[in-house]
Amino acid sequence: MTRFANSIALVALLAFAQVFAAQQAADIVDRANNLYRDGKYKQAVILYRKALDRGADPVAVSFNIANSYYQSEQYAEAAASYRKAVDYSNGKFAPALFNMASVLYRLKQYPECVAAYHRALKLDPDNVSAWLFLGEAYSRTGDKVGALRSVEKAFQLDKSDISIVYQLSEANIAMDDFESAAAVIREGYATHPEETDFLVYLGDVFRLKKDFEQSAGAYREALSIRSDDVATMYKLADVLVEDDKPFVAMDILTNILSIKPDFADAAIFLGNLAYDAHFWERSESAYEMAAKSGSDEAVYGFKNLAFEARGQKRNDEALRLLEKAQGFYPQDQTIEAEILELRDAQ
Numbered sequence: 001m002t003r004f005a006n007s008i009a010l011v012a013l014l015a016f017a018q019v020f021a022a023q024q025a026a027d028i029v030d031r032a033n034n035l036y037r038d039g040k041y042k043q044a045v046i047l048y049r050k051a052l053d054r055g056a057d058p059v060a061v062s063f064n065i066a067n068s069y070y071q072s073e074q075y076a077e078a079a080a081s082y083r084k085a086v087d088y089s090n091g092k093f094a095p096a097l098f099n100m101a102s103v104l105y106r107l108k109q110y111p112e113c114v115a116a117y118h119r120a121l122k123l124d125p126d127n128v129s130a131w132l133f134l135g136e137a138y139s140r141t142g143d144k145v146g147a148l149r150s151v152e153k154a155f156q157l158d159k160s161d162i163s164i165v166y167q168l169s170e171a172n173i174a175m176d177d178f179e180s181a182a183a184v185i186r187e188g189y190a191t192h193p194e195e196t197d198f199l200v201y202l203g204d205v206f207r208l209k210k211d212f213e214q215s216a217g218a219y220r221e222a223l224s225i226r227s228d229d230v231a232t233m234y235k236l237a238d239v240l241v242e243d244d245k246p247f248v249a250m251d252i253l254t255n256i257l258s259i260k261p262d263f264a265d266a267a268i269f270l271g272n273l274a275y276d277a278h279f280w281e282r283s284e285s286a287y288e289m290a291a292k293s294g295s296d297e298a299v300y301g302f303k304n305l306a307f308e309a310r311g312q313k314r315n316d317e318a319l320r321l322l323e324k325a326q327g328f329y330p331q332d333q334t335i336e337a338e339i340l341e342l343r344d345a346q
Contacts, residue, residue: 025054029061041068058088063096070103079103094123098130105133110140128158132167144174155184162188162195169205178209196225200232203239212243230256234266246273250282257289264295271301280305284321291328299329306338315342 032047048065052058066081082100085093097120104113117134121127135150148171154161155168165188172181182205189198203218219236223229233256240249253270256263271286287301302325309318319342326335 025051025056028054029056029064032064036064036068036071039071041072044068059085059093059096062088063093063099066096066099066103070099075103075106079107091119092123094120097123098127101130101137102133105137105140108140110137113137114141114143114146126157128154128161128164131157132164135167135171139171139174144171147171148175159187159191162192165198166201169201173205173208178205178211181205196222199225200235203232203235207239207242212239215239216243228259230260230263230266234263234269237266237269241273246277249273250277253286257286261289262293264290264293264297267293268295268297268301271298275301275304275308280308288324291325299325299332299335302328303335303338310342315345318342 028047028051032044032051035041035044035047045065045068048056048061048068052061062081062085066078066085069075069078069081079100082096082103085096086100089096091097097116101113101116101120104110104116114134114137117130117137121130121134124130131150131154135147135154138144138146138150148168151164151168151171155164158164165184169181169184172178172184182202185198185202185205189195189202192198199218199222203215203222206212206215206218209215216236216239219232219239222232223236226232233252237249237252237256240246240252250270250273253266253273256266257270260266267286267290271283271290274280274283274286283301284305287298287305290301291298302321306318306321306325309315309321319339322335322339322342326332326339329335
């Protein structure tokens with residue numbers, strides 16, 4: 001009876017020791033978590049390791065250690081700790097796999113990143129963000145098909161996310177499949193008719209395809225809804241020039257400047273087009289608007305007009321243009337030199 005009683009006491013003592021150790025480990029983890037929340041990641045790692053030695057859950061603790069390393073931007077160490085969490089869980093702890101994939105991406109280990117995302121997505125196949133990140137990782141490896149398939153999966157899971165429409169379009173463009181890209185945008189616009197930017201982006205896609213007529217049509221469709229959108233008007237003018245319609249483009253640019261007189265790029269664009277068309281007064285007026293808006297490019301426009309006037313033996317006109325330019329750019333010594341040259345020739 002005495003031996004039996006002693007045996008019972010020993011077992012009870014061991015059980016108490018295990019409970020005490022577990023409690024102690026839990027307390028250490030709590031302290032480590034507080035340090036983590038306070039941004040004291042190095043100290044948190046020390047306590048997490050101590051908790052691990054005291055029997056804390058190795059999956060959770062390894063994961064927290066990895067998170068601490070990640071916050072400290074020690075990505076190689078974070079990846080190693082995420083791997084431990086994955087191994088301790090027999091590959092079943094999806095958060096560790098997802099985070100490990102993210103760290104591998106930061107480490108530019110793209111093939112390993114792709115593999116990690118695939119493992120994680122087997123556990124959580126409806127994770128939209130992960131499919132998008134996988135697509136980005138695929139694109140880094142040069143696998144355009146893999147990137148496209150990944151973003152397509154994300155789109156299938158969530159067609160309401162406007163950003164995915166753009167990403168899927170980009171993935172199709174990377175494959176030179178402009179028709180599919182345009183179809184995706186149209187589908188997105190049908191679902192979100194308030195997103196007028198889809199029409200602008202559609203114009204950009206057709207422009208990449210060198211289909212300038214459809215590109216202009218998409219921009220005009222957007223402008224039928226947002227008639228004073230000068231950025232889209234500028235895109236329209238640009239594509240009209242590519243489509244060899246500079247005079248229509250000039251009208252668009254003039255309209256832009258009536259809405260936003262300080263749109264310097266539009267003024268320079270108009271000045272250059274008018275210069276090419278030998279519309280000297282229109283060109284000068286546009287360059288003057290650009291100069292008033294602080295554009296450094298306008299000085300070259302005035303110089304070109306002066307050069308043209310000199311070529312026509314109209315030195316007085318050239319001098320007038322240069323003196324006007326000097327009024328806007330008094331520090332430009334090249335203008336002063338040309339003015340002196342003209343005056344000496346008189």
